[in-house]
Amino acid sequence: xxxxxxxxxxxxxxxxxxxxxxxxxxxxxxxxxxxxxxxxxxxxxxxxxxxxxxxxxxxxxxxxxxxxxxxxxxxxxxxxxxxxxxxxxxxxxxxxxxxxxxxxxxxxxxxxxxxxxxxxxxxxxxxxxxxxxxxxxxxxxxxxxxxxxxxxxxxx
Amino acid sequence: xxxxxxxxxxxxxxxxxxxxxxxxxxxxxxxxxxxxxxxxxxxxxxxxxxxxxxxxxxxxxxxxxxxxxxxxxxxxxxxxxxxxxxxxxxxxxxxxxxxxxxxxxxxxxxxxxxxxxxxxxxxxxxxxxxxxxxxxxxxxxxxxxxxxxxxxxxxxxxxxxxxxxxxxxxxxxxxxxxxxxxxxxxxxxxxxxxxxxxxxxxxxxxxxxxxxxxxxxxxxxxxxxxxxxxxxxxx
Numbered sequence: 421x422x423x424x425x426x427x428x429x430x431x432x433x434x435x436x437x438x439x440x441x442x443x444x445x446x447x448x449x450x451x452x453x454x455x456x457x458x459x460x461x462x463x464x465x466x467x468x469x470x471x472x473x474x475x476x477x478x479x480x481x482x483x484x485x486x487x488x489x490x491x492x493x494x495x496x497x498x499x500x501x502x503x504x505x506x507x508x509x510x511x512x513x514x515x516x517x518x519x520x521x522x523x524x525x526x527x528x529x530x531x532x533x534x535x536x537x538x539x540x541x542x543x544x545x546x547x548x549x550x551x552x553x554x555x556x557x558x559x560x561x562x563x564x565x566x567x568x569x570x571x572x573x574x575x576x
Numbered sequence: 577x578x579x580x581x582x583x584x585x586x587x588x589x590x591x592x593x594x595x596x597x598x599x600x601x602x603x604x605x606x607x608x609x610x611x612x613x614x615x616x617x618x619x620x621x622x623x624x625x626x627x628x629x630x631x632x633x634x635x636x637x638x639x640x641x642x643x644x645x646x647x648x649x650x651x652x653x654x655x656x657x658x659x660x661x662x663x664x665x666x667x668x669x670x671x672x673x674x675x676x677x678x679x680x681x682x683x684x685x686x687x688x689x690x691x692x693x694x695x696x697x698x699x700x701x702x703x704x705x706x707x708x709x710x711x712x713x714x715x716x717x718x719x720x721x722x723x724x725x726x727x728x729x730x731x732x733x734x735x736x737x738x739x740x741x742x743x744x745x746x747x748x749x750x751x752x753x754x755x756x757x758x759x760x761x762x763x764x765x766x767x768x769x770x771x772x773x774x775x776x777x778x779x780x781x782x783x784x785x786x787x788x789x790x791x792x793x794x795x796x797x798x799x800x801x802x803x804x805x806x807x808x809x810x811x
Contacts, residue, residue, distance in 0.1 A: 439630050441661055482719065501715055501723040529715065529725055530771045537665025538713040540723060
């Protein structure tokens with residue numbers, strides 16, 4: 421027992437002396453998440469998760485985040501850290517009309533650890549989308565942090 | 577006859593044993609002595625080793641205690657910290673002072689007049705005044721581009737309570753060596769949970785954590801100034 425206590429003390433002292441600036445052991449991604457839902461006509465219009473055949477997503481005038489990616493039931497993407505809004509081109513299938521999704525938010529830099537430094541938190545004000553394929557959009561969490569919670573639900 | 581002899585022998589043994597115990601008890605005398613006491617001033621040597629483990633830190637801690645009576649010592653630690661860090665994510669500058677005040681309770685019963693050992697538990701309240709800034713930081717993003725910002729200098733205070741356990745040994749006349757373990761709990765933990773918490777709170781430790789564990793290894797000198805009465809058991 422006394423050896424266990426001695427070892428515990430020794431390890432705790434070593435941890436107290438640790439150089440935390442050298443190690444980043446946290447997930448530093450602060451990304452918005454979207455989930456796809458639809459009302460299944462074959463199941464009494466019960467709402468359930470769904471997958472899209474060929475998803476394309478990119479911020480306007482930027483490279484693709486997803487390019488004709490098959491079998492997605494949701495998306496994960498970064499919001500613009502430099503401005504208070506982000507606009508995305510979103511297509512569920514290459515044969516269907518694309519929608520645009522626009523996020524408005526406030527940004528809050530946040531120091532997460534000595535090793536990881538600063539990340540950007542977002543507080544969502546509003547989200548708009550065109551309704552070519554998307555039927556409706558619901559904000560499920562207004563905070564975008566490294567917790568990776570679902571931000572919006574897209575209904576089809 | 578045999579049983580009778582055995583009973584007498586047992587009774588004699590019991591009498592001898594009782595008498596011996598009584599004489600031992602009588603030989604331990606409790607006396608009140610006046611022993612030198614005063615202000616003990618020292619430094620924490622571990623603070624000089626910290627830059628080897630945490631190169632961004634420079635610390636100094638002066639430890640003080642003054643004996644109040646047989647068991648109780650009033651104690652204080654005065655700390656200074658300067659922090660400077662730079663990497664690809666951010667640069668940081670901070671400095672400040674801290675003081676913790678409380679008392680130590682000597683758990684050892686003194687039995688030898690010239691013995692000056694101490695095994696103690698202590699409780700302190702700590703306060704710190706410090707300022708820090710983040711002159712530049714970068715939030716990296718390969719998709720949107722990097723965001724660069726800064727946080728101007730702010731001055732804040734830290735409050736904590738501290739529990740300690742340690743020993744002090746007189747190695748030469750009035751010269752003491754000692755080590756101790758400290759657990760500190762931050763009372764205004766909003767500082768640690770803020771968007772830009774300090775890297776170091778002087779006297780407390782890592783400023784982005786709600787509790788901090790620490791160790792001290794001290795060398796100190798006793799300046800005898802007064803005397804206190806001490807109960808002593810002499811054999």
